[in-house]
Amino acid sequence: MMYLGQSLLCFLCIFTIANAGGRTLVLLDNLGIKETHSIFFKWLQDRDYTLTYKLADDPNLLLSKYGNYSYEHLIIFSPSVEEFGGALTVETITEFIDNGGNVLVTGSSHSGEALRELASECGFELDQESASVIDHLNYDVTDDGYHTKIVADPENLINAPVIVGNRQVAPLLYEGTGLIADRENPLVLRLLTASSLAYSYNPKQPIKDYPHAVGKNTLLIAALQARNNARVVFTGSLYFFSDEAFTSAVEKAQEVAKSITQWVFKENGVIRVSSVNHNRIGEHSPPVAYTIMDDVIYTITVEKLMGDKWVPYEANDLQLEFVRIDPFVRMTMTPSGYGRYEARFKIPDVYGVYQFKVDYNRIGLTHLYSTTQVSVRPLEHTQYERFIPSAYPYYASAFSMMFGVFIFSFVFLHYKDNSKTNDEAFTSAVEKAQEVAKSITQWVFKENGVIRVSSVNHNRIGEHSPPVAYTIMDDVIYTITVEKLMGDKWVPYEANDLQLEFVRIDPFVRMTMTPSGYGRYEARFKIPDVYGVYQFKVDYNRIGLTHLYSTTQVSVRPLEHTQYERFIPSAYPYYASAFSMMFGVFIFSFVFLHYKDNSKTKSE
Structure with a gap:
C-alpha cells in the first residue's frame, strides 16, 4: 500500500533518473x-x-x-x-x-x-x-x-x-x-x-x-x-x-x-523506496487501526540506481522507528534479500497516532526518508482478559474473606454457652445496655462533661490588680479557676494538661499551667521584649468535655526613657576606655604646659 509520503519520494527518485545524462x-x-x-x-x-x-x-x-x-x-x-x-x-x-x-x-x-x-x-x-x-x-x-x-x-x-x-x-x-x-x-x-x-x-x-x-x-x-x-x-x-x-x-x-x-550528477549514490507494507502478523493487508499490544510486521524495499536501472540496495544498518512525538520503538531491520528489509515488534500499550519512520542518512547516498501514519486504539471491552494472572492473589484474598465470614456467621449463630441459661444471659445483656444508654443520655443532655471558667486574674508579680498596660520584660502571673458540673453543683475541675498561650498573631509564649488546688491553675512568665497588643488565651478541648475557651486582651508598651539602665554592664569596657582616654589627655596637657628645660638659660 503506497501513501502520499512514499509517492512523493518515488517521484523525486524518478526525477533523479532523468537527471542522469x-x-x-x-x-x-x-x-x-x-x-x-x-x-x-x-x-x-x-x-x-x-x-x-x-x-x-x-x-x-x-x-x-x-x-x-x-x-x-x-x-x-x-x-x-x-x-x-x-x-x-x-x-x-x-x-x-x-x-x-x-x-x-x-x-x-x-x-x-x-x-x-x-x-x-x-x-x-x-x-x-x-x-x-x-x-x-x-x-x-x-x-x-x-x-x-x-x-x-x-x-x-x-x-x-x-x-x-x-x-x-x-x-x-x-x-x-x-x-x-x-x-x-x-x-x-x-x-x-x-x-x-x-x-x-x-x-x-x-x-x-x-x-x-x-x-x-x-x-x-x-x-x-x-x-x-x-x-x-x-x-x-x-x-x-x-x-x-x-x-x-x-x-x-x-x-x-x-x-x-x-x-x-547523480549517477552514483542514489537510493529510493520502492514499496512499503505493514500489517499484523498473520494478515496480509494493513488494518484501519491497530490495537495496543498487536504484533506487527513492517517491510520496506529499497533500490539503488546503477547506470540506468534500479537494483536492490543491500545494507545491514537500516533502522525503523515507531514514533508518537518521541520514538517508542527503535530497531535495526533485518534484510531478507532483494533490497527488502523487515522488522517485527509489539505495538506499545499506549494508544494514539503513530508513524512508521525510516530516516536513513549515509555519506555519499541520497537521504532516504519514509513515514507512514497509523492509528493505535485501546482494547475494546470484549478484548480484555477475563482473569488477569497478576491479580490471582487478590482473587484468592477475596474468596478467603468470603469463606471466613461464612464460617464466622455459622459459629456465631449456632454457638451455645452452657454456663448460663438463656434468661440469665438476656438479663445481663439488658442491664449492660441500660447502663450504656443512661450514660449516653446524661452526656447528651449535659449532665456530664460540662466545665466552665469561673474566674481569671493577671497582674505583675508582687502586685494584686491588672495594670492599664504591661511593659516589655515584666514578670507576670496569670491564674484561672475551672469548675465542673456534678449533678446540680459546680465543683473544682482537676487536670494537668491545661495550657496558656500569650498571643500576638502567633503565640510568643506557650506553657502548661500548674494546678494549685480547688480548680485553680497558675502560670508565671516574663513578657517578651516585643511591644504590641497581646491576648492571654486558654483553649482547652478534650473528648467528652465542653469546649473551654477564654481570652483576655492586654497592651504591652516599650520601656519609658526613665526605665532604661543608666549604665549597661556589657558596656563597662567601653566606659573604661573613654575615661582612660580622657585621663590620658589631661595628663599629657598638664605635662606639656608645665614642662621646663633647665639645661640651658634663656639667653643661650
Whole structure:
C-alpha cells in the first residue's frame, strides 16, 4: 500500500533518473577551455550528457524559461568571472540548487567575486586573492619553482567509494587555491584535503601573517548535499579537470575526477523506496487501526540506481522507528534479500497516532526518508482478559474473606454457652445496655462533661490588680479557676494538661499551667521584649468535655526613657576606655604646659 509520503519520494527518485545524462550548461572563462579540458567534456558527451557551452558573462544566459528549468546540471569552469551575464546571478544559482539542480564549480588562485559569493552560499570559503596551495615537499617535477603544482596523496580522499571511487590510485595533480569549510556543518563533505605540511598563501609574497588555511584544514575539493538531495562540488583548481592533469605520466586525476562528477550528477549514490507494507502478523493487508499490544510486521524495499536501472540496495544498518512525538520503538531491520528489509515488534500499550519512520542518512547516498501514519486504539471491552494472572492473589484474598465470614456467621449463630441459661444471659445483656444508654443520655443532655471558667486574674508579680498596660520584660502571673458540673453543683475541675498561650498573631509564649488546688491553675512568665497588643488565651478541648475557651486582651508598651539602665554592664569596657582616654589627655596637657628645660638659660 503506497501513501502520499512514499509517492512523493518515488517521484523525486524518478526525477533523479532523468537527471542522469541530462542537459548541462557549461560556463567558461574563454572558449579555449574547451580545448584544454577536451577529455573531460568528451567523456561527459559519451555518457549522453547534452552540453551547452557559453561564456560566463554572456548577456543571454538563462537557467529557466517560463518557470521551467532548461538544464538539469550546471558546470562553472570560469574562475575569474566577477559577475555572471544575462539573468544568471548567484541568487538564481542557489534557487536552482534549492529546486534540485546539481552544480560543479572550479576556482583558481584568481577567483572572482561571483565565485566567492556562491561558495559562501554553499558553506565554503575561498582563500584570499592570488593565494595558492603550496607544499614544499609534495610537488610535481614540472612545477615553476613556487611549489604550487602539488601532488595530493589519495589517502587524503574521503573514505566514501561511492563518491571518489577506489582510493588505491596514483597521486593527484592539483594547482589552485584552497578552501575552508565549517566542520560543524553536517551537509558539507571534505572530499580531498591537503597534506599536513601544505598551506595556502600568495607564493610571490613573504609570509607576514598566519596563513588562512594550513595543513589538513586546507580543502582541495569539497562537496555539499542539500536536504533536498541536490549536490554541489566545489574545487579550487580548474587545472584538476584539465587534459594535462588527466594524462600526466606519473600522477593521475582522471579516475577521481570522473567518480566525483558521476556522484555530483547523480549517477552514483542514489537510493529510493520502492514499496512499503505493514500489517499484523498473520494478515496480509494493513488494518484501519491497530490495537495496543498487536504484533506487527513492517517491510520496506529499497533500490539503488546503477547506470540506468534500479537494483536492490543491500545494507545491514537500516533502522525503523515507531514514533508518537518521541520514538517508542527503535530497531535495526533485518534484510531478507532483494533490497527488502523487515522488522517485527509489539505495538506499545499506549494508544494514539503513530508513524512508521525510516530516516536513513549515509555519506555519499541520497537521504532516504519514509513515514507512514497509523492509528493505535485501546482494547475494546470484549478484548480484555477475563482473569488477569497478576491479580490471582487478590482473587484468592477475596474468596478467603468470603469463606471466613461464612464460617464466622455459622459459629456465631449456632454457638451455645452452657454456663448460663438463656434468661440469665438476656438479663445481663439488658442491664449492660441500660447502663450504656443512661450514660449516653446524661452526656447528651449535659449532665456530664460540662466545665466552665469561673474566674481569671493577671497582674505583675508582687502586685494584686491588672495594670492599664504591661511593659516589655515584666514578670507576670496569670491564674484561672475551672469548675465542673456534678449533678446540680459546680465543683473544682482537676487536670494537668491545661495550657496558656500569650498571643500576638502567633503565640510568643506557650506553657502548661500548674494546678494549685480547688480548680485553680497558675502560670508565671516574663513578657517578651516585643511591644504590641497581646491576648492571654486558654483553649482547652478534650473528648467528652465542653469546649473551654477564654481570652483576655492586654497592651504591652516599650520601656519609658526613665526605665532604661543608666549604665549597661556589657558596656563597662567601653566606659573604661573613654575615661582612660580622657585621663590620658589631661595628663599629657598638664605635662606639656608645665614642662621646663633647665639645661640651658634663656639667653643661650
